[in-house]
Amino acid sequence: MIKVGVVGGTGYTGVELLRLLARHPGVQLTAITSRGEAGMPVADMFPSLRRRVDLKFVTPQDAALEQCDVVFFATPNGIAMKQAAELVAAGVRVIDLAADFRIRDIAEWEKWYGMSHAAPDLVAEAVYGLPEVNRDKIRTARVLANPGCYPTAVQLGFLPLVEAGVVELSSLVADAKSGVSGAGRKAEVHTLFAEAADSFKAYGVGGHRHLPEIRQGLVRMAGDQAVGLTFVPHLTPMIRGIHATLYGRLSKDVDLQALFETRFAGEPFVDVMPAGSHPETRSVRASNMCRIAVHRPQGGDTVVVLSVIDNLVKGAAGQAVQNMNIMFGFDEMQGLDIVPVSP
Amino acid sequence: MIKVGVVGGTGYTGVELLRLLARHPGVQLTAITSRGEAGMPVADMFPSLRRRVDLKFVTPQDAALEQCDVVFFATPNGIAMKQAAELVAAGVRVIDLAADFRIRDIAEWEKWYGMSHAAPDLVAEAVYGLPEVNRDKIRTARVLANPGCYPTAVQLGFLPLVEAGVVELSSLVADAKSGVSGAGRKAEVHTLFAEAADSFKAYGVGGHRHLPEIRQGLVRMAGDQAVGLTFVPHLTPMIRGIHATLYGRLSKDVDLQALFETRFAGEPFVDVMPAGSHPETRSVRASNMCRIAVHRPQGGDTVVVLSVIDNLVKGAAGQAVQNMNIMFGFDEMQGLDIVPVSP
Amino acid sequence: MIKVGVVGGTGYTGVELLRLLARHPGVQLTAITSRGEAGMPVADMFPSLRRRVDLKFVTPQDAALEQCDVVFFATPNGIAMKQAAELVAAGVRVIDLAADFRIRDIAEWEKWYGMSHAAPDLVAEAVYGLPEVNRDKIRTARVLANPGCYPTAVQLGFLPLVEAGVVELSSLVADAKSGVSGAGRKAEVHTLFAEAADSFKAYGVGGHRHLPEIRQGLVRMAGDQAVGLTFVPHLTPMIRGIHATLYGRLSKDVDLQALFETRFAGEPFVDVMPAGSHPETRSVRASNMCRIAVHRPQGGDTVVVLSVIDNLVKGAAGQAVQNMNIMFGFDEMQGLDIVPVSP
């Protein structure tokens, strides 16, 4: 049993972490913090946790986080970078579900996130937590940067193509669609039910924070070649789920189905579907699975990859638990052997 | 490990049974039947089951159901009544998720279901599987009539009031709202997305098949007094969930909150919420929990009970597994210790 | 052509008023106010109005409202009561879509709305704008209290029964379900898409502000007899629409269908559906129609009325335009001859 703390438990990634950790047999949840709600039982805010999670929110000061084995930050951007150093110094391993440690290039991070970075040295040390790429480094990570939701779906979809060098890197397109929970639990007009239901829109076409994160990942996969990527996110009237539709131009003639199946053979959370498949987001709902199908429409030179995840699980809390499992030597599926909820 | 068969696995209660049984440690799924889809892997029809359920559909003849310990019927009404006798004779216990064994009065059943009953003797023997009322009889049942979805939510909500004799029995009202999955996986115009989304309607106001089932249950709770019940079901634009809003006139002045908490103390799947609560259906999504709140608006003589379940779990497959657990001596929460999925 | 001003145009009733008034041939929209957004073209906030409404928001000071023939208040509660007197003195007729002038009993109003009333004399003079009850008084009203959304659906459904004295007044039940737009365009957590979608809940069971408004209306219809009403509102995962399911105990044996058809004969916006009907909210979507069906389940002594409206039209902006039409001698359907949008 390891001792686990959660900083910032009032958002969707927080409550989702609790849903998963509550049933993890190797975990003892010791503290969940919220400045604003200290003293309130967590299940009062999230009745779905009644009878399953008995904790009350505590202030960060009362949380005794330095006695944990691992602390998850389910906080807004810019929090973990200020608190991680002290925890790491105390021997606590840190998993950040926000963006603080995802971008190597500090100037680039500061441009996209609009603040100065408080811990550049930890960025240098941090491991990017995409297990399908970085599993070995994750085992020993002290600071783990859990990937963003879009970046997870998009990178997993492009991974076999880019690693194998079979697509032109200059003009990749990622057209991605997210459920509304991806926008978080903040009260905002544009994510009200009466605004977001029964409608569909793109946003951030001019530039979205996940673009540099995805590009950085693709560049690494490509052995540091430059990558031209157009990334367009869309808001979809559903609660959970990301569907990434990826387009590339083939530079080599390969057996795409075999390429994908070989690359992900043995991966516990990537399911390459049979040729001709169209994965639905609900086929992974509430689970840590990523399902992928690869198409070559009418035998032309364009490859189309369909990649679906649950944005709150493989795109956030579930991948964080998967990373924790790797870091602490648990079976990678521990706490994550969930059958998706469908319908 | 008990051997379990499922007859009729292509509907929503079937796939939900598979979701739950796939993770039940005491169960070996041996067969799932479908005449139409025999030979097809179950996960080809339900991709959410990929990597979790490896079975193919088989014909009833090939299923060797008589070698099972228990067989679930997730079939339309009128199937189980024809096949149960043979299985029971072979020592197999039967759990019917349809309505064949729910109504004691054969003539009443035939009136509402529009066919003659093929096994009246099994009706006489069958146990109505509402554990909160019938737990002891369930243990030894050979034929188990799993309650309907509306009847589960409505009976649990009225139970403490009717048993304690504190409401006028002549004019109970149950205004119930169901998600669309309650209508099943049949292709019909009125449950198409473009028909049922962003709209709300009542149906069956003149008489719904669950009315006699609920009334029978209330009559028993009332010690065989007559019960006057108005039951109005509604179709709600959501996938899962039933919300029953129940109205009664108080005939005695009691502490309603204490009455409910006492009645359901120790029940693993009934959660009496604090006074003043308004349970949401999502707070039980994908779980076997029933959450109940009791109100007495402005201290008047009307009691209002709010009762929510997931229609596919506590209202169908989950309650069936709960009954199986009781019948076979498993821990009642085995396979059902699910944290609801919210958001 | 009459000159029309709108105070408070950034909420849903405001934009809906603009949708309707933009096509009204007898109306010249002269000003729409918003303190916060003054100077912004209305269509920048509501792109659906591009090319249809050319106005910019102005401050109340710049609006020259005293030169209007009529001013609509689409403001939060408590605004119109402070500004109406001055306008009325200037000869401007006022239609308040909020609750300021709906409740005769000032003390009752102050209890439910939590503030002191600024214009009790105008309350005494104000006409309650339910045309099916008050058409004659509406013609000459200087201050028009536009009914609430729930009160419109509930009162129209009970109207024939209560006026005719055929139900017991002591135990009426109104179980009402609203789309989420009824909660307005304020940024709040509980009406976020990820909170309100795919879920259903009751709220305000202990007491909702529309209860005294409905009760007042029923008491008047009943010739000042006391009325016992239980009112339970629910939040439904749809954008628009109210479905009221009404329950009463019959005290006389009458032909209910004929009673309803006779009462509403000639009403342009009340459609009594054939016996046995179940109106859907989408059958009135975007229109000013109220559709009603009356049932007597299994010939018992309980009457069930189903009443549906679009909460933003007949429940707010449409009824306000209907009232304006009556007040200014337009054809009552002017600007409101809309075919509902379905699917």
Add this chain to the structure above:
Amino acid sequence: MIKVGVVGGTGYTGVELLRLLARHPGVQLTAITSRGEAGMPVADMFPSLRRRVDLKFVTPQDAALEQCDVVFFATPNGIAMKQAAELVAAGVRVIDLAADFRIRDIAEWEKWYGMSHAAPDLVAEAVYGLPEVNRDKIRTARVLANPGCYPTAVQLGFLPLVEAGVVELSSLVADAKSGVSGAGRKAEVHTLFAEAADSFKAYGVGGHRHLPEIRQGLVRMAGDQAVGLTFVPHLTPMIRGIHATLYGRLSKDVDLQALFETRFAGEPFVDVMPAGSHPETRSVRASNMCRIAVHRPQGGDTVVVLSVIDNLVKGAAGQAVQNMNIMFGFDEMQGLDIVPVSP
């Protein structure tokens, strides 16, 4: 007043035609046919039309279609091609909302639609009814091929780029998302609410019937140059709306905003939004408008166009009425001056 008949009135394009035609001042609806429902009042099937459309369905034989000025076919593919010749011979003008006359190349049509064509000569004569491209030819058309829903959104979005020759034609990408009403009113499992809600998927990636239609249109715009197009449609959990996200590689440096504004200047139903905009499908809900925004992310060489329509209006019935207006000399906005319904 022209006499108008509708063949096939029981689907979504049929009921939408009725919604629009019912309020068109220049139109007398004389017949609406349905073999299966002959004799039934149209408003019994579509209660939204109660009090607005008084017709009953009639058999095609009883419809006296040859006395109409124009007949709309709102039928499945393959019907109009069998019946149009006789009507045209009788001097009736035909507007087909299905695909029978859309594709010039008969062999291509037969390949994609899986049947032999019954009227190749009418295909040769037919005018493709995209007013923004073909307005002059439409005026005199005897047979009008109303464009498909996806083809309308995609062609309008690409039009300025392709006509002006500023994008590489070899690798255009159209990633399109449709509401579920696009699949029609047929009872099918995959469009049930419980299947399509709260989920998102691509379909037809290997080849969709709208691909050759779009490609044919782009080739014409390009002056008969070859066009390489990848088209991926997706099913979105909303009732109405298409959002096309279009990608192309710029071959010239142009002022994209000016290019679009100039090309569509004066178009009554194309709204080029300000630079940086993200049109939502709800901003055109229930209206005939197409809203378009053009982006050049981060100043690179990729152009991204966002194009939204209501699939049942500009994508079907509304465009058909627009074409009728042009054919018969009505004001092009007659019957179509609708303010979109939002929220």
